[in-house]
Amino acid sequence: MISSLENQNRPARAEGYNFAYLDEQTKRMIRRGLLKAVAIPGYQVPFGGREMPLPYGWGTGGIQVTAAVLGEDDVLKVIDQGADDTTNAVSIRRFFSTTAGVQTTERTGEATIIQTRHRIPEAELKKGQIMVFQVPIPEPLRFIEPSETETKTMHALNDYGVMHVKLYEDIAKYGHIATAYAYPVLVDDRYVMDPSPIPKFDNPKLDMSPALMLFGAGREKRLYAVPPYTRVSSLDFDDHPFEVQKWEQSCAICGSDHSYLDEIIVDDQGTRQFVCSDTDYCSQQVARQEKQ
Amino acid sequence: MAALPSIIETTQSAGRQPLLAVREVGKLFGPDKGCQNVSFDLYPGEVLGIVGESGSGKSTLLSVLSGRSQPQEGNITYCNKQGELIDLYSSSEAERRTLLRTEWGFVEQNPRDGLRMGVSAGANIGERLMAQGVRHYGTLREQGLSWLNQVEIDPNRIDDLPRTFSGGMQQRLQIARNLVSSPRLVFMDEPTGGLDVSVQARLLDMLRRLVRELDLAVVIVTHDLAVARLLADRLMVMRRSRVVESGLTDQILDDPQHPYTQLLVSSVLQP
Numbered sequence: 001m002i003s004s005l006e007n008q009n010r011p012a013r014a015e016g017y018n019f020a021y022l023d024e025q026t027k028r029m030i031r032r033g034l035l036k037a038v039a040i041p042g043y044q045v046p047f048g049g050r051e052m053p054l055p056y057g058w059g060t061g062g063i064q065v066t067a068a069v070l071g072e073d074d075v076l077k078v079i080d081q082g083a084d085d086t087t088n089a090v091s092i093r094r095f096f097s098t099t100a101g102v103q104t105t106e107r108t109g110e111a112t113i114i115q116t117r118h119r120i121p122e123a124e125l126k127k128g129q130i131m132v133f134q135v136p137i138p139e140p141l142r143f144i145e146p147s148e149t150e151t152k153t154m155h156a157l158n159d160y161g162v163m164h165v166k167l168y169e170d171i172a173k174y175g176h177i178a179t180a181y182a183y184p185v186l187v188d189d190r191y192v193m194d195p196s197p198i199p200k201f202d203n204p205k206l207d208m209s210p211a212l213m214l215f216g217a218g219r220e221k222r223l224y225a226v227p228p229y230t231r232v233s234s235l236d237f238d239d240h241p242f243e244v245q246k247w248e249q250s251c252a253i254c255g256s257d258h259s260y261l262d263e264i265i266v267d268d269q270g271t272r273q274f275v276c277s278d279t280d281y282c283s284q285q286v287a288r289q290e291k292q
Numbered sequence: 293m294a295a296l297p298s299i300i301e302t303t304q305s306a307g308r309q310p311l312l313a314v315r316e317v318g319k320l321f322g323p324d325k326g327c328q329n330v331s332f333d334l335y336p337g338e339v340l341g342i343v344g345e346s347g348s349g350k351s352t353l354l355s356v357l358s359g360r361s362q363p364q365e366g367n368i369t370y371c372n373k374q375g376e377l378i379d380l381y382s383s384s385e386a387e388r389r390t391l392l393r394t395e396w397g398f399v400e401q402n403p404r405d406g407l408r409m410g411v412s413a414g415a416n417i418g419e420r421l422m423a424q425g426v427r428h429y430g431t432l433r434e435q436g437l438s439w440l441n442q443v444e445i446d447p448n449r450i451d452d453l454p455r456t457f458s459g460g461m462q463q464r465l466q467i468a469r470n471l472v473s474s475p476r477l478v479f480m481d482e483p484t485g486g487l488d489v490s491v492q493a494r495l496l497d498m499l500r501r502l503v504r505e506l507d508l509a510v511v512i513v514t515h516d517l518a519v520a521r522l523l524a525d526r527l528m529v530m531r532r533s534r535v536v537e538s539g540l541t542d543q544i545l546d547d548p549q550h551p552y553t554q555l556l557v558s559s560v561l562q563p
Binding site for chain 1: 451
């Protein structure tokens with residue numbers, strides 16, 4: 001049942017599936033949507049989302065986008081909460097190595113397509129790389145405006161006053177902007193966009209990035225994109241400017257003091273440890289230190 | 293029933309440019325359901341009351357006047373702060389929206405329709421300013437506190453959700469939310485409906501003070517003649533989609549000409 005290996009580096013592709021699971025018509029439809037999304041940075045393009053062999057919320061949108069842009073020569077990396085070894089990341093990676101027979105990697109620098117949930121890798125992205133985000137709620141205005149027709153009109157008319165209402169509420173309640181993830185951004189001075197549930201720590205990485213950022217929401221059936229070298233600014237107030245998270249600790253494994261840290265409880269006594277959320281970055285830091 | 297000539301020049305406003313010029317406006321949902329053939333001029337600082345029974349087309353007229361629903365005929369011209377004349381329904385939706393949240397205000401009968409119930413009183417007041425591009429939290433806060441004072445709500449409640457407010461307070465908060473952008477024209481749809489009498493009186497006192505202080509032009513829809521007498525300079529009486537009588541408030545209430553107006557006036561209980 002397994003086709004013969006054409007390339008020694010590539011895993012075998014299971015027969016019975018079209019390349020990358022989806023049929024060619026569907027992939028074309030998604031690519032058309034993506035082209036439109038790239039042409040209008042930050043604008044949400046509806047698409048005919050398909051049923052995927054995993055539940056909504058596990059990355060159906062991201063998988064469809066990845067399937068649509070994946071080629072035989074691509075090298076795929078999948079991360080979940082920054083880690084390469086979590087269930088979701090492992091399953092999605094195996095899904096594509098089985099159905100598309102593409103090479104996979106855990107190294108950010110080696111990947112041509114990186115599908116992610118929650119994080120943008122710490123290592124700087126390069127020209128030619130594609131980030132694919134799994135998005136749960138693509139509409140940044142949804143929390144305050146439940147009507148879809150109304151939010152569409154608000155986007156069309158550039159009527160974004162309510163976005164600051166949420167930030168105002170944060171300051172009034174907590175004394176600072178407490179939104180820590182899915183922090184709204186303004187793309188190319190036009191559309192307000194939800195950068196998916198990445199921590200606001202990663203927001204500055206979207207700005208003028210050389211990589212192409214694609215966003216897919218499977219349940220809501222929306223695509224949007226930030227093309228390379230596009231201005232992305234986080235919303236804020238003049239007297240409460242946008243800030244990213246900072247930690248007093250540094251990573252317990254690699255000692256990094258400028259990466260995004262996860263707080264982990266390591267025993268029953270409640271001992272806590274801070275470690276890098278990006279596992280690839282962490283292990284590379286360790287390797288570099290060992291060499292020195 | 294022939295439409296009466298309803299354009300009146302009041303002596304105090306003669307010679308000034310009308311703020312809102314309404315000509316032959318109509319929107320019907322069926323024969324005599326809605327409003328038709330309505331014309332009037334509204335001058336800066338003037339309060340126009342629209343009275344009539346339920347189903348007479350008052351609210352339809354108000355939503356047409358305030359740019360919320362397209363009339364089937366006629367046109368509405370608004371003179372903005374720069375003195376430019378804007379034809380309401382030939383301008384773009386973006387322009388209409390901008391107008392609605394800057395130079396205009398709309399006070400709903402039910403405060404829950406006009407407020408964002410999920411965010412604090414301060415955010416409700418600040419929303420229009422934020423939509424206009426105010427990006428300074430301190431300024432928004434200051435404005436919020438000062439407006440709560442103006443509408444007689446304890447400033448300590450600035451961070452409370454509107455749902456913890458009483459009906460009268462919610463209505464006052466809605467008024468503050470509309471007035472924060474210093475509008476020149478405010479539409480009100482039965483602002484005292486659903487409030488008990490003492491709360492009504494307080495709200496009316498406050499409205500009267502604000503209207504005088506801020507030199508607001510107001511179009512107020514009400515079925516309560518007492519409210520009309522307290523607030524309105526001029527009255528329009530509507531019945532079955534048509535304006536049957538219009539003129540100075542005192543004139544209409546003290547010497548009604550049209551049989552329906554006579555009926556309306558005589559039906560008010562005299563203490």
